[in-house]
Amino acid sequence: MSHLTIKKVCLECSDEFIAKSSKGTYCSKKCFKRNYRKLLKQNSVVIPKNKPIITKENLNSKHYLSVKEAVIVFDISEVTLRRLIKVNKLNYICLKNRFIFLKSDLEKIINHLLLK
Numbered sequence: 001m002s003h004l005t006i007k008k009v010c011l012e013c014s015d016e017f018i019a020k021s022s023k024g025t026y027c028s029k030k031c032f033k034r035n036y037r038k039l040l041k042q043n044s045v046v047i048p049k050n051k052p053i054i055t056k057e058n059l060n061s062k063h064y065l066s067v068k069e070a071v072i073v074f075d076i077s078e079v080t081l082r083r084l085i086k087v088n089k090l091n092y093i094c095l096k097n098r099f100i101f102l103k104s105d106l107e108k109i110i111n112h113l114l115l116k
């Protein structure tokens, strides 16, 4: 048996597979992508249509925020936020035509602005 052979169980489909490195946790790229999408879904900001009121409290636990949510959480204007995106101070993911930010990134930038 080669010392490079590492038997692992795929986190996504629970199949056994041979990992090329000790870091591999999925049997295939397909499983990796599927799991990634799942994670993205869990963290994504889906605002139910029948629940238009978003409060700071129910956004607190989220890791990712949309523009509209960030405006509520950080009490800044949408214009300011969009300007930050434009000048590339903010990393974002574009998901279904919406900008999604990592909350911690946003926090850093806003704290920086407030200290000025």
Ligand SMILES: [Zn+2]
Pocket (backbone or CB within 6 Å): 010, 011, 012, 013, 014, 015, 026, 027, 028, 031
């Ligand atoms: Zn798999």
